Amino acid sequence: MAQDVSFNVHNNNGDPVRVDAWRFGDPDNGLKVHLQAGVHADEIAGMLVLHLLMQRLAGAESAGRLNGSVTVVPQANPLGIGQFRQGRILGRFHEATGQNFNRAFDQSAALGRCATNVQAWQRKLVELAAPADVMLDLHTDDEALPYLYLHRSFWPRGRALATAMKMDVAIIWDEGGEGSFEETVIAPWLRAGDTAGRMAATLELRGQGDVADHLAGQDAAGLYAWLCDQGVVDEKPVVDDWPVEAMEMGHMETILAPCPGVLVFERELGEWVEEGQRFARIVRRPGDPSSEVVLQAEQAGRMLTRHRDRLVPQGMVVAKFTGRRLSRHWTGGLLDPN
Template identity: 30%
Template structure:
């Protein structure tokens, strides 16, 4: 048997120099034949201190190299193992600060280009009765709109480049982590229940389905665009051009191989299931949860300042009114009870156990079914 030609290549995309004497790059690993379908795009650590995805993609890369050597890559795969080299460089007093751009105080996962209006205008006379053709037309329009942008700031160019790498992909995964959390998934309704196999394959313990929002997260820049373009042209078939999901890989410190290697295996199997890689993915695991509407998501803020003393751990099913935590004010020796605002699952919390009054400290996914 002759060995297959290896397709792996590495590209370094240089960002504009923001400060004299510095230069940063986005590294892209590509597998498969350019233009082959399906195309999958995965990146990690857009919030730069959310490290588990970086390790997961390292494990995944090893498997992709093996598949590549055996000629098993059917589609095209682009991996960006660390999507935010700017955020990775931000440290204050030994603490990584990769969620917000310290130049502007903007969340790195907000303010992606909103191309919806521009795309709608360009494609208005080009849509047909063929859904696949329409997807191709819209992808071209998105690509052209991205090329026409004149962003100058390093962080804005970073966002532009990430969209240029991913806008024409069939599968788009944005790997994040919370401070401490169960493995969970955010999906826009336009991609649900299509993403059910992803949720089951990666063993998501919480699936939150939203309607998309105009804060233009990376996910919105994909899913909301497809959703709104379809809504604007009800007389033409416009299927979502991509399945885009945010995979929250537990907590930021959950980088160890016993967690991240199985996560990578699951992503590999999902890519097999979706026809990107040849081979059998095995049986699809049972769902570990019912999908929930993001409407029932409660991010709790502290009613008093003090030390957070939890009585319940992550994964605990809380009942409305249940006291699951106290905030201790050591000066007055008082404990302010924290009660659950809704029946649901305690699924994420900040790792710091000190809260200032008004500060976010944990999240409960309410048992709110998705609409429709």
């Protein structure tokens, strides 16, 4: 029977809200795994994945096949879940303070006394995950191929995870500096030089609209197979071979909208685009053919992500591409600094 390890925080009105969390297995015997979804609140796909995975973990636990423990937080952010405006959830940022929900976890974890409800929530979430040997944070992009995001310390070991999850690309990073949840959890490991037998990664489960039983079932099966492969579940893993492209984060090309307007993609996700080839256009003033602005690839690569909305402001991320050389725009840090 899974142990309830939920905790309460306070929302913007000061009312208590609950972060549901369950622990399967014995944390004193074997690998300790922490799985969570929805840190940004509007990234829904992972919530359904963990909802389905929990049913499989419950079966494994009742059959005595768990070696170690798996803590699951299927909806990690009750503060963001309550931020609906005109029928749409405002997930990435805390409405009252403007803070990105997945930034400054390190600062919140170090505070003796939290000044905001976001800080209190962040600290409690870090405390729940801190004992883990393995942490997987489930996210989604706007529209995207499935991809993995992980520190260099965990590559190439992370290839097994990407293969189990049928992820097309693994983006390898070296430095962050913004205090994301993943950075904060692994910081003590890196300081101690103790990454053997450990793993942490952010899993981007396609796009925000990709919430469906067949996709969630595939992803839950992939996570379960990987847990079997890691020895957490005493079953033979069933993992098909899958080609995974390892990509240095500095080689990723992020294309921003040079102007506002109607965004029209001329290439699909996953398509290969040559350097200089057009992949989209922005119609600045509908009705005026001369107002169309063509967007071209900075270098040859695959379209990994693209903007979900088709009316864009200037400066918005339009698309991200894999690349074969260091991007001329690369300045270090996170893939998405904001």
